[in-house]
Amino acid sequence: MTKKKLRYGMVGGGPGAFIGEVHRRAAKFDGKNILVAGSFSSDYDKTLAKGEELGLEEKRLYKTYEEMAARESELKEGIDFVSITTPNHTHFKIARAFLTRGISVVCDKPVTTSSAEAEELLELAEKHRALFCVTYTYSGYPMVKEAKELVENGELGDIRVIMGEYPQEWLAERAEMGDNRQASWRTNPAEAGISNCMGDIGSHIEHTTSYITGCEISQLSANLNTFVEGRILDDNGQVMIKYKNGATGMFWASQVAIGNDNGLKVRVFGSKGSLEWEQENPNYLHFTKLNEATKILSRGHDYLGPAAKKNTRIPSGHPEGYFEAFANIYNNFSQALLEKKEKGKVKEEDFDYPKLEEGYRGVKFVEKCVESSNNGSSWLDF
């Protein structure tokens, strides 16, 4: 555990919220970050209640994120970064408020609701020399890092076929009509943006497959569906992909796939071998070389590469999961920010956390899927 700590604030993550609490636990995991400020809800009473529960000083609980950005940037011991864990439509304005004051950002995905906004954030982050991390959770798993390393080391040969699926069942009925607030904003275009399903979980497939393979999309054709009556945005979608290196891919994201919880699964096939990883069984990676029996690689073993080893905490067979993967993202980001604080600059590419460029690409992916689907699944250049 490092002695040096970063101070951070959070926007979102109020009472009953989902991902804010995951961020708080992940940020704390490796002892590098302390939560000192928050605007946890647009309802100030809820911010006060959450702040008290978390033991924060009342003077650092803010009515709005604007007030928090302005005040914290003036304090001598103000926050080093902010974590944005609010619904999609708010990310851009919140990130902009902190970036323009030189405060680094951790933001959940999709990073914005339009690629133009993401481009503006890219410019601001560069201008104000701030770091920006987008929490694409699945890239934090040790066995996903092992998969990436196997591809980089040429163990699979030339990548030919990339298959990604993320089936869920939770929106097979109109859950948004009840008091399920996560369903309510995700299906509302004013809060989710132009897509529900492809933006919420298709974006994870795009990021995880890109992270593992390094393959760049050259063209895509998408077919998005809205199966549940009365819903405006998509709740299912398939995408065909052509990659610049000649590989081909197919993604399926669904919230109406009855029988599935969070079934993210990625398969990659190359000229010499293949691999397969599932997020509901994340400690194992299936790896097959041509004409050989399939190996099941297990997290925590000496035979794994340095990235998987570095991002692991406990021995094999004691399962690590979602919190640890999220914590790996925070740990790597915090290391970069601590180095920047100490030396005045840092080479971001030396640190393994999802950058704003990846967030921008993810938003562009969603936009292209919607555009293609609205145009009879036409093939679009990426």
Ligand SMILES: NC(=O)c1ccc[n+]([C@@H]2O[C@H](COP(=O)([O-])OP(=O)(O)OC[C@H]3O[C@@H](n4cnc5c(N)ncnc54)[C@H](O)[C@@H]3O)[C@@H](O)[C@H]2O)c1
């Ligand atoms: N990385 C992942 O795997 C992952 C998983 C779930 C959600 N997410 C993303 O996280 C974000 C939040 O999703 P969620 O499911 O936690 O939503 P949620 O509805 O559970 O929580 C959102 C929180 O933001 C607060 N909020 C809204 N507007 C605010 C404002 N202006 N100021 C302060 N607080 C405000 C709400 O009061 C609530 O506490 C979304 O962008 C979503 O896509 C990412």
